[in-house]
Amino acid sequence: PSTGPDGARRRILAVANQKGGVGKTTTTINLAAALAEQGRRVLIVDLDPQGNASTGLGIEAARRERSSYDLLVGQEEAAGLVQPTAQANLSVIPATGDLASADVELVDDPSRARRLQRSLRDPGLLADWDYIVIDCPPSLNLLTVNAMAAADAVLVPLQCEFFAMEGLSQLLTTIKEIRRGLNPGLAIEGVVLTMYDRRNNLSDLVARDVRANLGDVVYRTVIPRNVRLSEAPSYALPAIVYDSNSTGSLAYRALARELLERGARAAA
Ligand code: ADP
Ligand code: MG
Secondary structure, rough: OOOOOOOOOEEEEEEEOOOOOOOOOHHHHHHHHHHOOOOOOEEEEEEEOOOOOHHOOOOHHHHOOOHHHHHHOOOOOOHHHHOOOOOOOEEEOOHHHHHHHHHHOOOOOOOHHHHHHHOOOOOHHHHOOOOOEEEOOOOOOHHHHHHHHOOOEEEEEEEOOOOOOHHHHHHHHHHHHHHEEEOOOEEEEEEEEEEEEOOOOHHHHHHHHHHHHHHHHHHEEEEOHHHHHHHHHOOOOOOHHHHOOOHHHHHHHHHHHHHHHHHHHHHH
């Protein structure tokens, strides 16, 4: 159990939702950046073969020769794969396309679902980072299962759209299955509503419906639809850095504070 400013914080977070385009990568980058800004040492593990988090953090191709593929498939030590970003306290293990074939390459390994767990739950590594945030691919495949097996908790971004809840039961079922076998302690860190549009009544209806169904697990903080959040990756920076006072940046800072508060309350 960890002590320190965040009490019994959950340190390894898997940002997961098998739907694509719901804000996983945007949440990973900006929540991590906001935690880093507040003095936490944060490592992002990009576990999506698309590598959007790595691109958004400015890790060019030449710096991706060593990647999360080497962590997962090669079982190389994480510490040797970490790349710095433009922001203090924020580093990343980038992803490359070869991750996409990891499930095929590992098919004969009976403990293939525990590879990331073995790599990340290393006291030496955990001593270096306050938070490790894993950006999952849009699927409940072996990569996401590895992330959930390694994580203390799952953080679920949910887009404020009509079918927001659709697919959530499948995600919750997967979490239960992981608890039964690979990772009994896996918690749900929280559900964060993303791309909220206050001019659109539907956003509000969806937000209320999700809260009625899921209760306190849903963060009070809602992430608005904000063009700065979508522009920032093309400048290879978190929005938190690219436009520090944009509504998106302010929202992710509030989310970071809420996450830290929840951790402190859980410890009390
Ligand atoms: P995922 O990782 O779940 O596939 P992304 O974080 O990549 O989702 O988001 C999908 C797209 O929507 C990206 O182009 C991203 O820039 C954009 N986006 C994400 N969150 C927001 C937001 N709150 N406001 C505006 N655009 C957003
Ligand atoms: Mg993504």
